[in-house]
Amino acid sequence: MLRIKFILIGDTRVGKTCIINQYTNKEFKVEYKTTITADGDKQFKEIKVGNKQVKLEIWDTAGQERYRAINKIFMNKAKIAAIVYDMTNQKSFDNLKNWYNELKDKSDSVKVIGIIANKSDLYEEKVINKEEGENYAKDINALFFETTAMDYESVAAVFEGLTKKYVEMEEKKGRIKQEEELKSQKKVEKKKEEQERKVEQLEISKHTNNQNKNKSKECC
């Protein structure tokens, strides 16, 4: 089974813990309890992507400034990162670039990034419109999602969409690798054939030389 480390980052109170809770336990809690671990809390979920069985290892972390020095253990070997903002909070959107830079600085293993605009149920208080979020995601080559941690489908789309992209990328790389191997195998075979042909020609010419010698002996 393919095991994938999936991390969530973003400002405090944007809803990271609630998104994970909804996805793994199908529940939503209104009361707020800040996450205090800087090295991450882990949850697991098994899903099927195409014909591949995948085990997601989902890491939650603290968004609060004082816990925020994300350590290397948290980022280490993460393949997918979701950067979350709260669409009713301008600052959390402005901070996306800081989170993205931190990710770039501290991790070289992350292959797929998602930008998550959370709290879509509070549409009347919305201060960031969808296009702004989509444009930022496009700038950093990330996928964009709108979610509300109250709704399972909206958060499942994030985990499954990003995982699907990652698996497809890896499969493509695998295919490319296979093609390269096939090409170099063909090259080796071609070289071998050429060498065999050379040896054959050498033997033929040797044989004809011998025949000629014998003929000249016979004649004299």
Ligand SMILES: Nc1nc2c(ncn2[C@@H]2O[C@H](COP(=O)(O)OP(=O)(O)OP(=O)(O)O)[C@@H](O)[C@H]2O)c(=O)[nH]1
């Ligand atoms: N209306 C609404 N409230 C939400 C949503 N997601 C989270 N909340 C609320 O926002 C508050 C913060 O949610 P958390 O999931 O704890 O936020 P966090 O990003 O984990 O915060 P830190 O652990 O401090 O980094 C809680 O009171 C939640 O109930 C949502 O989609 N809609």
Ligand SMILES: [Mg+2]
């Ligand atoms: Mg939290």
